[in-house]
Amino acid sequence: DGGITQSPKYLFRKEGQNVTLSCEQNLNHDAMYWYRQDPGQGLRLIYYSQIVNDFQKGDIAEGYSVSREKKESFPLTVTSAQKNPTAFYLCASSIDLGLAETQYFGPGTRLLVL
Amino acid sequence: AQTVTQSQPEMSVQEAETVTLSCTYDTSENNYYLFWYKQPPSRQMILVIRQEAYKQQNATENRFSVNFQKAAKSFSLKISDSQLGDTAMYFCAFANSGYALNFGKGTSLLVTP
Numbered sequence: 306d307g308g309i310t311q312s313p314k315y316l317f318r319k320e321g322q323n324v325t326l327s328c329e330q331n332l333n334h335d336a337m338y339w340y341r342q343d344p345g346q347g348l349r350l351i352y353y354s355q356i357v358n359d360f361q362k363g364d365i366a367e368g369y370s371v372s373r374e375k376k377e378s379f380p381l382t383v384t385s386a387q388k389n390p391t392a393f394y395l396c397a398s399s400i401d402l403g404l405a406e407t408q409y410f411g412p413g414t415r416l417l418v419l
Numbered sequence: 420a421q422t423v424t425q426s427q428p429e430m431s432v433q434e435a436e437t438v439t440l441s442c443t444y445d446t447s448e449n450n451y452y453l454f455w456y457k458q459p460p461s462r463q464m465i466l467v468i469r470q471e472a473y474k475q476q477n478a479t480e481n482r483f484s485v486n487f488q489k490a491a492k493s494f495s496l497k498i499s500d501s502q503l504g505d506t507a508m509y510f511c512a513f514a515n516s517g518y519a520l521n522f523g524k525g526t527s528l529l530v531t532p
Contacts, residue, residue: 405471408520412461413463
């Protein structure tokens with residue numbers, strides 16, 4: 306089965322700690338995205354990547370970092386600089402970066418601050 | 420800035436009935452795409468239907484159809500023969516020259532027996 310996996314399902318962060326959220330896809334998609342969802346809100350873009358070793362900031366990139374060393378993987382690190390990290394994080398992918406391409410989403414990771 | 424507005428925070432419908440969810444958007448672009456995504460309690464976002472702005476014909480997917488009014492910048496979702504499994508948050512989203520989907524705040528739909 307092709308799809309997008311995210312792990313862990315729940316993640317707890319202590320103050321001052323960096324944590325990394327995993328996103329893997331086996332859809333052979335070139336483009337990958339990270340979104341943040343807060344209660345009562347739509348999704349907001351954190352970072353996106355068009356190809357391996359290339360990524361761009363989205364609307365709310367401050368306090369986050371990403372890497373794209375493999376086509377299948379796009380991990381997101383929530384750094385200690387992100388002062389309000391509690392949210393639901395969704396990873397998505399699409400065939401390429403064209404606006405006509407449908408984005409497909411993973412099951413998400415809920416991040417909570419201890 | 421592009422905006423997407425969903426004016427109905429919550430709606431309910433009885434099983435087997437029809438319900439329409441509203442969405443309006445604001446853009447100066449002529450070429451864009453519109454989507455409805457469903458987010459059930461599992462919280463995974465699932466594509467329901469998409470519409471290309473240059474197509475006048477309204478998109479349909481089984482029990483789901485849209486009413487796309489380009490001049491009015493309106494993109495409503497109609498769910499026919501509602502089922503209990505349709506209970507979810509529904510998000511309207513918009514894509515144009517940017518790379519992100521612009522999402523509305525969602526409509527929570529409850530299907531009751």
